[in-house]
Each structure stands twice: as structure tokens, then as C-alpha cells.
Amino acid sequence: MEKDQNNILEEVTNSDYKYGFHTNIEMDTAPVGLNEDTIRFISAKKEEPEWLLEFRLNAYRHWLTLTEPGWAHIHHPPINYQDIIYYAAPKRKKELKSLDEVDPELLDTFNKLGISLEEQKKLSGVAVDAVIDSVSVKTTFTDTLAKYGVIFCSFSDAVKNHPDLVKQYMGSVVPSNDNFFAALNSAVFSDGSFCYIPKGVRCPVELSTYFRINAANTGQFERTLIVADEGAYVSYMEGCTAPMRDENQLHAAIVEIVAMKDAEVKYSTVQNWYPGNKKGEGGIYNFVTKRGICKGSYSKISWTQVETGSAITWKYPSVVLMGDNSIGEFYSVAVTNNFQQADTGTKMIHLGKNTRSTIISKGISAGQSNNSYRGLVKVIKRAENARNFSQCDSLLLGDKCGAHTYPYIKAENQSSIIEHEATTSKISDDQLFYCKQRGINSESAISLIVNGYAKEVLQHLPMEFAVEAQKLLAISLEGSVG
Amino acid sequence: MLSIRNLHVSIKGKEILKGINLEVNPGEVHAIMGPNGTGKSTLAYVISGRDGYDVTEGEIIFKGRNILDLSAEERACEGLFLGFQYPVEIPGVSITNFLRTAINEQRKYKGLDPVPAPEFLAKMEEKKQLLELQDKLASRSVNEGFSGGEKKKNEIFQMAMLEPSLAILDETDSGLDIDALRIVATGVNKLRRPDNSTVVITHYQRLLEYIVPDVVHVLFDGRIVKSGGKELALLLEEKGYEWIRSES
Numbered sequence: 001m002e003k004d005q006n007n008i009l010e011e012v013t014n015s016d017y018k019y020g021f022h023t024n025i026e027m028d029t030a031p032v033g034l035n036e037d038t039i040r041f042i043s044a045k046k047e048e049p050e051w052l053l054e055f056r057l058n059a060y061r062h063w064l065t066l067t068e069p070g071w072a073h074i075h076h077p078p079i080n081y082q083d084i085i086y087y088a089a090p091k092r093k094k095e096l097k098s099l100d101e102v103d104p105e106l107l108d109t110f111n112k113l114g115i116s117l118e119e120q121k122k123l124s125g126v127a128v129d130a131v132i133d134s135v136s137v138k139t140t141f142t143d144t145l146a147k148y149g150v151i152f153c154s155f156s157d158a159v160k161n162h163p164d165l166v167k168q169y170m171g172s173v174v175p176s177n178d179n180f181f182a183a184l185n186s187a188v189f190s191d192g193s194f195c196y197i198p199k200g201v202r203c204p205v206e207l208s209t210y211f212r213i214n215a216a217n218t219g220q221f222e223r224t225l226i227v228a229d230e231g232a233y234v235s236y237m238e239g240c241t242a243p244m245r246d247e248n249q250l251h252a253a254i255v256e257i258v259a260m261k262d263a264e265v266k267y268s269t270v271q272n273w274y275p276g277n278k279k280g281e282g283g284i285y286n287f288v289t290k291r292g293i294c295k296g297s298y299s300k301i302s303w304t305q306v307e308t309g310s311a312i313t314w315k316y317p318s319v320v321l322m323g324d325n326s327i328g329e330f331y332s333v334a335v336t337n338n339f340q341q342a343d344t345g346t347k348m349i350h351l352g353k354n355t356r357s358t359i360i361s362k363g364i365s366a367g368q369s370n371n372s373y374r375g376l377v378k379v380i381k382r383a384e385n386a387r388n389f390s391q392c393d394s395l396l397l398g399d400k401c402g403a404h405t406y407p408y409i410k411a412e413n414q415s416s417i418i419e420h421e422a423t424t425s426k427i428s429d430d431q432l433f434y435c436k437q438r439g440i441n442s443e444s445a446i447s448l449i450v451n452g453y454a455k456e457v458l459q460h461l462p463m464e465f466a467v468e469a470q471k472l473l474a475i476s477l478e479g480s481v482g
Numbered sequence: 483m484l485s486i487r488n489l490h491v492s493i494k495g496k497e498i499l500k501g502i503n504l505e506v507n508p509g510e511v512h513a514i515m516g517p518n519g520t521g522k523s524t525l526a527y528v529i530s531g532r533d534g535y536d537v538t539e540g541e542i543i544f545k546g547r548n549i550l551d552l553s554a555e556e557r558a559c560e561g562l563f564l565g566f567q568y569p570v571e572i573p574g575v576s577i578t579n580f581l582r583t584a585i586n587e588q589r590k591y592k593g594l595d596p597v598p599a600p601e602f603l604a605k606m607e608e609k610k611q612l613l614e615l616q617d618k619l620a621s622r623s624v625n626e627g628f629s630g631g632e633k634k635k636n637e638i639f640q641m642a643m644l645e646p647s648l649a650i651l652d653e654t655d656s657g658l659d660i661d662a663l664r665i666v667a668t669g670v671n672k673l674r675r676p677d678n679s680t681v682v683i684t685h686y687q688r689l690l691e692y693i694v695p696d697v698v699h700v701l702f703d704g705r706i707v708k709s710g711g712k713e714l715a716l717l718l719e720e721k722g723y724e725w726i727r728s729e730s
Contacts, residue, residue: 433532434570438584438644439558439591448583452574452623 059176059186158194261296280339283311294326336369447474563646631662667692
């Protein structure tokens, strides 16, 4: 099945588009700024039903009453929300005729990541009609999945074709009034992905490749909804594994996961948005709300993330452990270099009996960056025999960066067992010299040491992703030690 | 193989080595002995290119080339190996991964392609048997949770895999029980060839019962004050370093 995916991909990426050029791309753009008219405009453009417009407007009205959260360990100039364009139909980027016209630094990165030439063209905006390609990939893919009853489509398509499912689950894990950025997303979200795995189905493919191609064109306010019905299983991979020079500054996405009885969802992310330059100018502000709910007993949700990009990362993939005997996991590697700031972690909310959660967080800070782990483990009164194990490690490179750990534990049931371990370490001169004495230069040595440090997390990534993540770690830290 | 001429080395302005002269020919095993704090480890670090040492005078010629302007990793790629007195832990990095990285970096330096995986694994197997090492060693993280003896055996294993022209073993015998000592010594002896050389740094004569040196040097207060055959080690054992102190 994985082979199928590869074949499809290869076919599509290696062949020229057979049906000529698609030229009538809509260029409509909403006026700058945010008000109810903007939201009506977006909803109309997307031909949405009335209930969805109401959902958006309610979210917007609530958002107006909120202020940006100030508790995270991050600093940035105020964001002017009236200075943002909230809807733009797929833009045609300036078309480049060949790879020769692409920023050589970007190509260098692609080569190090081992991304194929065809894909390089696509990612850097050379005319390979990415939009059209991804549509065809999607179609072929969907046919394969349809045999199993798996629904996997864009959020807009889901609204059109599966309105009942969307209506039932959208906002059920992250309500539109959950927080400032979630409310903003709920008001203006552009598109995203929808995935439904029916009862008893083990999704035969890892839902990844599609998204990876599609990611080149998703907007700044994405929304993902994954529902695994009773006994279902799916492994979902999100992310772009190449740096995207995105002119958009603010990203505020929502991911919701619902796992019914005996269901399992494994969600992996490799986030590598543009982190800004070495002086700390530019880069993406990434404010994301990700949450899953283990609704039924014996269900399981597992988050694995490798965060190397963005100027600011504000992200706490969480699990609400509602069903008895349900399991929540969070495995994270967050790298910050230069002037990047990351405040990331998780929340494990134990509501059911015998619920278990595991948190493994590995922060790596270099340059003048700041890297914070922020996590909450909460056990409510009726959650008998809840278990949590947390391990938060920080690795410092150099003496100008910061690592911070903010663990919150709220246990209301005496039978719960909560363990928290934390370490802070540096790459020592001894380690570096040891490697160098064996012929390994500083950069390779750092990559080796960092990958060893992050191994516990990387091993939870699907194989293909893990290899890219390893290379990415090395690239992100290049030049961080003199 | 190695010629050190009038080597003066300071750390933060304090002179530690005060004019070392040393000549090691291919195929030879040299032992450098001396009490603690006389500069033995400093000498090992300076030869292998560690930062933090100021060479104020003299030169180190390795295989006909002055290596003082080469980085530590370049010296390693040229065939210089240091067996550490205190091997360093690298958590999460398997010995297999570590050695494959090291070998491939050294091959890259020489303009060679990375070693094919089957060839590499076969070599691992061969050297493990040669040194009578346990099977699971290779999958463990470099030195993490190793006993003193395991760390030292791991150093010798790396030496076997990297096949250096010159190996400097810094206090490889310290902290070893007699079995580990035997394994380490057997390894060194088995790896001995007419075209490679070994410098063993130790302050006990004990190791030299197993590794028979061609030349023994006594390092004292930053200078080599005495050189001789293996009988010098015995003499030292018998008379103690006080004897050197009175002689020098």
C-alpha cells in the first residue's frame, strides 16, 4: 500500500500535466482587515451553508471580547489584526522558468534534505502546476481510500459532501471560544483537511504524502478535523519538511482529533516554517491549538512533533482522556536557533478511570533563542488510578540561549501517580573533542549528539519522516557552535 | 612515524611541557611513564590537537608533516588515534552509528565514498571477535552506563575499527581489573603491525607485563629525563619515582 502511494506520487511528480495549463485561477482577495463583512465574504466565496457562517460569526463576536494571551514566555511586537488579509484565493506566485532562478541557499537546503529535483521545483515555485498535481494525487488517493470507507478530503469538500459529520464534530474538541487564536481561526479559517475513519477500519496508508504536497498551498488559518470511529486506526502526518518562504506572518491553525472506543490516532508533525533570518527579522508567528479527545474507553491519541521552524511557536498538542483506560502520549523535539522563540508543551487531562499519559519533551536551544516547555497534567476527582510520566529535557548550545520548564500538576484524586523528570545539559567540550578525535568535524558531531539526544522522540515518527527529521535537526543547528 | 622536537607547551601562561623530544618509528611500541602531574596527558592532548594548549616552541612531525596547524579532526583523519583516559558518554548514539560516522568522515577526507553497509558490519563482527567482545556492545550508546573496563575495551575496539597509523593510549590501564587489562593488552598486541606504532602512557609498570614496549621514557616535570629498554620500567617499579627525582 505504501508502494501504491509512492507510485502515485512518482507518476504525478514526474509527468507533466497532461491537460494543458490551467489559467483561470481566481484572484479574489478580501479587503484588508477583519469585520463581519470580511467573514461573510469568506463564507460566501466558499459557498458555505448558513450554519457555518453562524459558527464563524459567533466565533468572531467572541474573539472581539478577548485579548491576546500574555502568559507565554515569548516577546513580539504587537500584531495588527486589521492589517492582515484574511482571504486570498490561491495566488499565482511569480513563475520561475527553471531552478537557476531559485535562491541558491534554498536549493542547498533542499539538497541536504534529499528532496528530489521535481519536488524542489514544486516547493520553490517553479512552474510544475502544483495545484493541479495535488488535485490529481488526491483523486487517485481518495479512490484507494474509498474502498475502505475512509474519507480524506479538504475541509471545504467535507462541508459540502459530509456536512453532518462536520457539524457533529467541528468545535467539539476545540470550541470556537476556547482561546484567542482558536476564536480567530474559527472566524476566518480558510481550509484544511478532514479525515474520517469508519468503525473497525485500520487505515491502510499513512495519510501524509497528500498533505505534504497540498501544504504548499494551504492558507494561514488551517483547520484539521480527524475522527476515528470505534476500533479504527489512523496514522496522520502533517507538515512541510522544507522551509517555505512564506510572506504571511501569522499562522493560527486548529487541529481537532476525536478517538472513539478502542480507536487509535497517531499524529506526527514536522514543522519547519521560515524561522526568520540570523538577525531575528521576519519569520512566521505560529499560534496553533491542537487537541484530541479520547472519547471512548481504551482509545489512544499520540502526538509526535518535531519543531524546528517559525520565529515564534506557541503550541500545546493536548489530550483529553475521557474514556476509561484511554491513553495519551506526547513526544516532542523543539529546536530554536538564532532569535527563535518556542513555548510549547502539552496538556493531559485525565477524566476517566485508569487513564495513562506519557510526555517526553526534548528542547534544544542555540544562538540567542528561548525554548520553553509548558505542560499541564490534570487529574480530576473521579479519575481513579490515573498515571502520568513526564520527562522534560533541555539541551543548551552556547551560552546566550535560554531553556525554561513550566510544569503544572493538578491532581485531585489520591490514587493517581504522577512522575516528572527534568534535566538540563550542554554539549560539552569533552564530547566535541571526543568526536573530533575520531575524525568527526564539529557540525557532524553536533548533529550526531543532538540526534542521539532526540532519539527517544524520533523513534516514534514514521520511518520516512524520521530520516528527514534527522537531517532537519542538523540543518537547523548549522553554525550554532563556532 | 612521529618526531617531536623541542616541544614547549603552556596552559594559561604556565609552562607544562618544557622541551620534549621523542622519536617513534613504524612498528614500535613506546611507553611513557611518570608520576601524576608531570604532563603525560598534556602531551597526549597536544599531539591530538585539543584546544586550550599553547605551543610556544617546537614542532610535531607526523608521517613527515608538521601537524601543529591541523585541526583535531584532520589529525584523526591523517591516522592519529587517542585512547582516552576518561572516555566520554554520548547518550542515544549507538557505537555502530558513531563508528560508521567516524569511518565515513575519515573516508571523505581521503576522497573515498562511504563504506558500504555490509562491509562495515562484517568489519565490526571481525574486530569484535578479535577483541573477544560481547555481541550487544555495538547497539549500546557510546560509553553510556559502561563500567570502567567496558569503556576502555570500547576505546580499543574503536582503535581496531579506525586502524590508525599511530595510537596514543592515555592511561588505558587505569581502573581496570586484571581480566579487562588482559583483554585490552591482547587487543593492542593483536593490532600491532610493522607499519603502525603505539605510544602507551601509564604510571604503573603493570600494563607493560602485557604490552612489551621497545622503548620506555620517563617524563618528569615537563621533560623526558630518561629513555631506555623495557628494563627501565622494571627499574622504575623497583626504585620508585623518587629515584628519578634524585637523578634529575
